[in-house]
Amino acid sequence: xxxxxxxxxxxxxxxxxxxxxxxxxxxxxxxxxxxxxxxxxxxxxxxxxxxxxxxxxxxxxxxxxxxxxxxxxxxxxxxxxxxxxxxxxxxxxxxxxxxxxxxxxxxxxxxxxxxxxxxxxxxxxxxxxxxxxxxxxxxxxxxxxxxxxxxxxxxxxxxxxxxxxxxxxxxxxxxxxxxx
Amino acid sequence: xxxxxxxxxxxxxxxxxxxxxxxxxxxxxxxxxxxxxxxxxxxxxxxxxxxxxxxxxxxxxxxxxxxxxxxxxxxxxxxxxxxxxxxxxxxxxxxxxxxxxxxxxxxxxxxxxxxxxxxxxxxxxxxxxxxxxxxxxxxxxxxxxxxxxxxxxxxxxxxxxxxxxxxxxxxxxxxxxxxxxxxxxxxxxxxxxxxxxxxxxxxxxxxxxxxxxxxxxxxxxxxxxxxxxxxxxxxxxxxxxxxxxxxxxxxxxxxxxxxxxxxxxxxxxxxxxxxxxxxxxxxxxxxxxxxxxxxxxxxxxxxxxxxxxxxxxxxxxxxxxxxxxxxxxxxxxxxxxxxxxxxxxxxxxxxxxxxxxxxxxxxxxxxxxxxxxxxxxxxxxxxxxxxxxxxxxxxxxxxxxxxxxxxxxxxxxxxxxxxxxxxxxxxxxxxxxxxxxxxxxxxxxxxxxxxxxxxxxxxxxxxxxxxxxxxxxxxxxxxxxxxxxxxxxxxxxxxxxxxxxxxxxxxxxxxxxxxxxxxxxxxxxxxxxxxxxxxxxxxxxxxxxxxxxxxxxxxxxxxxxxxxxxxxxxxxxxxxxxxxxxxxxxxxxxxxxxxxxxxxxxxxxxxxxxxxxxxxxxxxxxxxxxxxxxxxxxxxxxxxxxxxxxxxxxxxxxxxxxxxxxxxxxxx
Numbered sequence: 063x064x065x066x067x068x069x070x071x072x073x074x075x076x077x078x079x080x081x082x083x084x085x086x087x088x089x090x091x092x093x094x095x096x097x098x099x100x101x102x103x104x105x106x107x108x109x110x111x112x113x114x115x116x117x118x119x120x121x122x123x124x125x126x127x128x129x130x131x132x133x134x135x136x137x138x139x140x141x142x143x144x145x146x147x148x149x150x151x152x153x154x155x156x157x158x159x160x161x162x163x164x165x166x167x168x169x170x171x172x173x174x175x176x177x178x179x180x181x182x183x184x185x186x187x188x189x190x191x192x193x194x195x196x197x198x199x200x201x202x203x204x205x206x207x208x209x210x211x212x213x214x215x216x217x218x219x220x221x222x223x224x225x226x227x228x229x230x231x232x233x234x235x236x237x238x239x240x241x242x
Numbered sequence: 243x244x245x246x247x248x249x250x251x252x253x254x255x256x257x258x259x260x261x262x263x264x265x266x267x268x269x270x271x272x273x274x275x276x277x278x279x280x281x282x283x284x285x286x287x288x289x290x291x292x293x294x295x296x297x298x299x300x301x302x303x304x305x306x307x308x309x310x311x312x313x314x315x316x317x318x319x320x321x322x323x324x325x326x327x328x329x330x331x332x333x334x335x336x337x338x339x340x341x342x343x344x345x346x347x348x349x350x351x352x353x354x355x356x357x358x359x360x361x362x363x364x365x366x367x368x369x370x371x372x373x374x375x376x377x378x379x380x381x382x383x384x385x386x387x388x389x390x391x392x393x394x395x396x397x398x399x400x401x402x403x404x405x406x407x408x409x410x411x412x413x414x415x416x417x418x419x420x421x422x423x424x425x426x427x428x429x430x431x432x433x434x435x436x437x438x439x440x441x442x443x444x445x446x447x448x449x450x451x452x453x454x455x456x457x458x459x460x461x462x463x464x465x466x467x468x469x470x471x472x473x474x475x476x477x478x479x480x481x482x483x484x485x486x487x488x489x490x491x492x493x494x495x496x497x498x499x500x501x502x503x504x505x506x507x508x509x510x511x512x513x514x515x516x517x518x519x520x521x522x523x524x525x526x527x528x529x530x531x532x533x534x535x536x537x538x539x540x541x542x543x544x545x546x547x548x549x550x551x552x553x554x555x556x557x558x559x560x561x562x563x564x565x566x567x568x569x570x571x572x573x574x575x576x577x578x579x580x581x582x583x584x585x586x587x588x589x590x591x592x593x594x595x596x597x598x599x600x601x602x603x604x605x606x607x608x609x610x611x612x613x614x615x616x617x618x619x620x621x622x623x624x625x626x627x628x629x630x631x632x633x634x635x636x637x638x639x640x641x642x643x644x645x646x647x648x649x650x651x652x653x654x655x656x657x658x659x660x661x662x663x664x665x666x667x668x669x670x671x672x673x674x675x676x677x678x679x680x681x682x683x684x685x686x687x688x689x690x691x692x693x694x695x696x697x698x699x700x701x702x703x704x705x706x707x708x709x710x711x712x713x714x715x716x717x718x719x720x721x722x723x724x725x726x727x728x729x730x731x732x733x734x735x736x737x738x739x740x741x742x743x744x745x746x747x748x749x750x751x752x753x754x755x756x757x758x759x760x761x762x763x764x765x766x767x768x769x770x771x772x773x774x775x776x777x778x779x780x781x782x783x784x785x786x787x788x789x790x791x792x793x794x795x796x797x798x799x800x801x802x803x804x805x806x807x808x809x810x811x812x813x814x815x816x817x818x819x820x821x822x823x824x825x826x827x828x829x830x831x832x833x834x835x836x837x838x839x840x841x842x843x844x845x846x847x848x849x850x851x852x853x854x855x856x857x858x859x860x861x862x863x864x865x866x867x868x869x870x871x872x873x874x875x876x877x878x879x880x881x882x883x884x885x886x887x888x889x890x891x892x893x894x895x896x897x898x899x900x901x902x903x904x905x906x907x908x909x910x
Contacts, residue, residue, distance in 0.1 A: 148342055152368065154342070155340075198364075210363050234363045235358075235361040241348040241354065
C-alpha cells in the first residue's frame, strides 16, 4: 500500500505552527518514513497534488479572498483536512482584526505607520486578495480535525501526524489537549 | 435526618439539606462546575453541573438541588455531556476568550479546564467579535471583561464574604456586564482592595497585576502561614517561586478568616520598597559601616556587659509586637531575666492590651470571647474601634451581616469610617464615654429590659436621660433607641479598641462590660465581647509583661528589636539621647540611622514561630522565604548576644504565656 500523502499550507499565519512542527526534531524522519510529505510552504512543491492527498493541513486564518481560494483548493484535494493552530481553529490572533473596521485597520497598516512617509498608499492591485472578515478555516470549508494551540506543542503535532500517517484519526484529548 | 440516594450507581447517605453536588463530592464523584464555590452560597447560574435525575423530565443543576430520599442521579451520561458541551459552547461564543496570551492558560483557568474536560478542541459557535472593555484603573488588579463568564462569583464574594457590595451586574441578557458601584471605574469605586474577587475569579477576567505571568499553580510552592498585619491573624497562603514571594492568598481552611484577607495582608506586604539591611553595621567615626557578625556582637557585648544587673541607668529594651512568641520570650529572658533591666517592654507599650489585661487580672478570669461573636451577632456595638480602617477582616464579619438587619451601634467621638455603616452613630462629647455607657445601663434598667444587673448598682437619679443627653451631646431619643435595640437583641456582641484602652483608667471598659452583662453578652455561659488589641502579637507581648510605658530614665544603652516594623518619629526622638543604641532590624529607617550597631534580622515572610491572635488563638507562622546569607532570626541573635555575655536562655515560651490571666481563654 502506498504511503499516505500529506500536504500543508499557510493562510494568514505567522509560521509558528510550522516551526512547532519542525520542533518535533528527529521524529520528522520517522514521519517521512511513514508518510509521503508533499507540498508544504517550507519544502519545494507549492501546491497539493491535483490527484489529491490523504491529509491536508492548513495553518493560519482566512483573512482575504486569496486565503479562501487556498482553503477551497486544499479542501478539494484532501481526504482529511486538519486545522492546525488557533488561527486555523478559531481565528486566533489574526481574528483580533475583527474588532476594528477594515478601513481603519488598512489605514493604520499602510498609511499611519510611523515608518511610512507621506506617500503611504493602501495597495489595490487587482492581483491581490480582497480583505474580508477574519474567519476560522472551519467557517469557510469543512474541517475534520482541529489541533488547537498557539502554536500547538510539537509533541501534539507529532502525535496527530503520526496517527494520520498510520491511517488513524488522532484523538486530541487528555494528555494531548492541554495548554503548555 | 439522613437521606439515602444513589449517584452513578453508588449508594450514598447524607444529611437532609445537602445538595446533590456536595453529596457527590463526599462520595468522591466530581461534577464539573464554574459558578459554584465551596465558600459561596450556591448560585445555579452557569448550568455546567447539570445531572440526570430519574423520573425528572429535564436536567437539573446539582449545585442547588437538595437531595431527596431514594433519588437516583447520573452525572456522566450522553445527555449531560452534550449539555455541558453546549453550555461551554455558548460561554465561548459570548465574549472573547483568547487563551494564547492569558496568564491563566495552561492549568489555572477553570473555563479552559472545563472545556478540555469535555474534549473540546474548537468552538462549535464562533463569537461575533464584539470587543469588551478592559478596566485597568485599579491599583492592584485588572478587570478584563472579554474573559468574564458572568458567573458572579466576584459579586457574591464582595457581598457574602466581605460585605462591601461594590460589585454588581448591570443590564440583562447578552448585555449583562460586571460593574463597580453605579458603573464607575474600579479604581474610583468603593472597593476596599481586599482582593477576594481576585481570588475567586475562575478565569483571567480579574488578574493580579503584581503576580501576572510570574508563576502558575504548578510553578509555585504554597506555604501556609499566618498574616503579620494585625491581631486578627488571618491564615494566608504564601505563593513562593525561586525564593520570591509571587502572591499572597487567603487560606480557605483557616478558621479565623476562611480565605478572606484585606489590603494590608494581601497586597501591601508585596509593596515593600524600604532598603534591606544585608549585613551587620557598626558606627565608626560617625558613619555606619558594614561589619562581620563577630565584630558587631563584640561591640554590643563590650557596651552591654558593664550594664548587666543595673537598674534605672542600665539598658532599655523595646521589641516590636510583630515578633513571634518565641522571639518575644527570648527577648524578655535576655534583657529582663538575665540582664536584669527594669525597662523591658514593647514598642506598642501596651496601649491596646494593658488596660483589658488589668481588668482580667482583677476579675481573675478571661472575659472576652472570639470572632464567632461577630460572625453570629444580631446586634453589634463597636466602641472606640474603626473596623473599616484596621482589623478589616473583623470588620468584614460585621459588614457582611448588615443586610440581615443586625443593628450596628457605633460609639466614637472621633472620625471613624464605621460611622457611615452604623444604624446608630454616636459621637459623645470627648470625655463623656463613661456617662454614655452608664446612661445606657440606666435606661435599660428603667425600661426593665435587661437580662441581668450591672455589677455596680446604678443610681438612676444621677443618670436621668435628660442629664445623660446633655453631658454626652447625644439626643435622648437616640439613647433610648440604642438601649432598646441592645436589650432586644438575642445575641448582642461588643467590640472595642484603642479608643477605650488608650486612656489611663479602666472605668470606661468596666462600664462597657457592665452593659454587656445587662444584655446577656457576658455571663457565666460565655462572652460575646471582643477587644481587637493591636498587632500580630500584642496579646502575647502583654502576657509576657512587655506592656509598660517606655520611660527614658538616663539609660546608658537601648536595644531596639524593631524587625520589619516601623518606629515612630516620637520613639526615635526619645532615644536620641541614649549614648549607645543597638537596632535589630530588617530595613533601613530613621531609627537605624541613629543606631550605633545595626543587626540584620528576618522579616515577616522569613520568620518561623507563633502568633497569638485577638481571640487568644495560637497560630503557626511558617517561613516562606529564605533570608539573605548574613541575616539571622531574632532568637539566634539573642542567643549569640547571650553567649557573648555568658548568660543562658531557656525556651519555655509556652509556660510563660500562662503566667498572667488572659483576656481571652487561650487556644493553644
